Amino acid sequence: MGMPDAEGHGPSDGLPDLPPEWGRVVVPDDASALAEEAEQLRRELRRRASGTRWRRRLGLTPHPDGRSPLALPALILLVALLTTIGGLLAVTWPRSPRGTERPTVLPASPGTLTGRPLPALDLVDAGQSPVPLRGLLPAMIILVDACACTEQVAAAAAAAPAGVSVVTVTGGRTVGPDPVTGGPIRALADPAGGLRAALHLEPRPGTATALLVDRSGTVHRVIPDLATTADYRADLTQLVR
Structure with a gap:
């Protein structure tokens, strides 16, 4: 049976026996x-x-x-x-690696070659023999890969002073015809296209481009569209000074 509580009352006042470690159990009169x-x-x-x-x-x-x-x-x-799928996507997802992006390089204008040395290029003649371009200086070099421009080339040959070579350059390995038979013109070909690449100037149909190079190998002037001799006659004279 129950034991008296701490105050000497009966066994928890009508409650069944409870573990002694619970201590005194008080049942309120109001359930609220x-x-x-x-x-x-x-x-x-x-x-x-x-x-x-x-x-x-x-x-x-x-x-x-x-x-x-x-x-x-x-x-x-x-x-x-x-x-696992998330890790694979993180590894294989295309992205631009930082620090390795190259800046966009804008095409150089023809004027950027002016005042700079002429590239040391070897062209070929009609017999496919190499011809060092620097060995023909001073010279007026005319690119006729987009236009034969026979009249302009003949006018340049007539205006060139003594000592200035007139060189026509075609693309590929086929050397263009001499517009002036027996005239002071050296017809060459540029199989690798190195001269056109150095100019950073795309060929335009019906247009001939010319370079005026002095005896030291420095490009004196670039003429994107060869026209009348009055436009460059004075420059030809300066090449032999």
């Missing part, structure tokens, strides 16, 4: 005094019921026979698979 504890207990029960319900929906609750749920390994496998 336990409303706060009751509400806290109800919240705890609802939280546990909600957690159990979600675990049951996800298949995470053990089977009645004690077997482990199958949804838990599947969930772990799904998370691992998504993590």
Whole structure:
């Protein structure tokens, strides 16, 4: 039977025997005094019921026979698979590497070759023999890869002073015809296109481009569109000074 409480009363005043470590148990006369504890207990029960319900929906609750749920390994496998796919996408996603991007280089204008040395190029003659271009200086070099421009070439040959070579240059290996038979013109070809590349100037149909180079190998002037001799006669004279 129950033991008297701390104040010498009977066994918990009609309550069944309780463990002594619980101490004195007081039952209030008004049950409303336990409303706060009751509400806290109800919240705890609802939280546990909600957690159990979600675990049951996800298949995470053990089977009645004690077997482990199958949804838990599947969930772990799904998370691992998504993590692996995310890592692969991060590695293989195309992107521009920082620090290795090259700035955009704008094409140089023909004037950038003016005042600079003529590139040391070897062209070929009609017999495909190499001809060093620097060995013909001072010279007026006319690119006729986009236009034979026979009249302009003949006028340049007539205007060139003594000592200034007039050289026509075609693309490929085919040397253009001499517009002035027996005239002071050297017809060459540029198989590699090195002279046109050095100019940074694309060929335009019907247009001949000319370079005036002095005896030291410096480009004195670039004429993108060879026209009348009055436009460059004075420059030809300066090449032999």
